[in-house]
Amino acid sequence: MGIVERLVPDRLWEIFKDVAPVPLVRAQGGGRRRCDDRAVLAAIIFVATSGCTWRQLPPVFGALLADSSSTLYRLVEGPSVGQGASGGAGPAGGEW
Template sequence: MSEQIPSSATAPQPFGRTVGAEIVRHARQHAHPAVAPRRPAEDAALAALLRARQRSGEGQQWSRRPQEPPTRPAQADVVERLASRIVPPALWTAVEPLIPPAKVRRQGGGRGRVSDRAVFTAIAFVLTSGCAWRHLPATFGVTVPTVHRRFQEWTDTGLWIRLRRIAEEGRFEDADWLRMIVEAAERRGTRATG
């Protein structure tokens, strides 16, 4: 006697149906016992209650936590400490007025401009440490292309020449440090253009 196989078992099922059934079976098998299964009627009732409360304005009272003021990222503190060490406030007050204003983009848009102080700090680090542009640490909060592009812009506009003049006047305590930065910038600038 041969066993007869039901005809439904021999017919191949569509792929999507078998995969979907397998996923459902697996989910039921591995469902966490502490989580109660959701019922469509409860979901519909809860959704109707939420919509009613939102319309009446009550939903505002029990929505999440109240908004806390945004906190500063930890990297901002690191960048400020680096800036105050590499470019002290007295030096920055002498340098800032000499930095050329940003060019206005005719087409508009784009990202916001990175602060001049952050870029000047990164440039001063690269120039005085002797490292390559590509080895600029990410802790400065600026990208290497931005720093190098701004260095080229400032070199083309003659910033380092103007800074050399005020460094030679020596009217502030960090004039020697500025002179070292300017000399390194001039060496890098002539190497890049020559």
């Protein structure tokens, strides 16, 4: 059992999957490969319980370090500022 499975056991992962945001599909395709949500959650738990900073994550978290700030933001904050849940600018109907 690796560190991800120890920090995020199956039971916790099942609960989290129910509330995690659904990954957006880019209409044009392409872009960076998405990091594993379970590994990102494990890294968040590691940082919260160890007191280290996001940049001090141990190498076992690997790819998360390469794009850590935007990966964390997308998971925790959701769509970009000024975008609704559908990814379009502004609220539904286009009225502010």
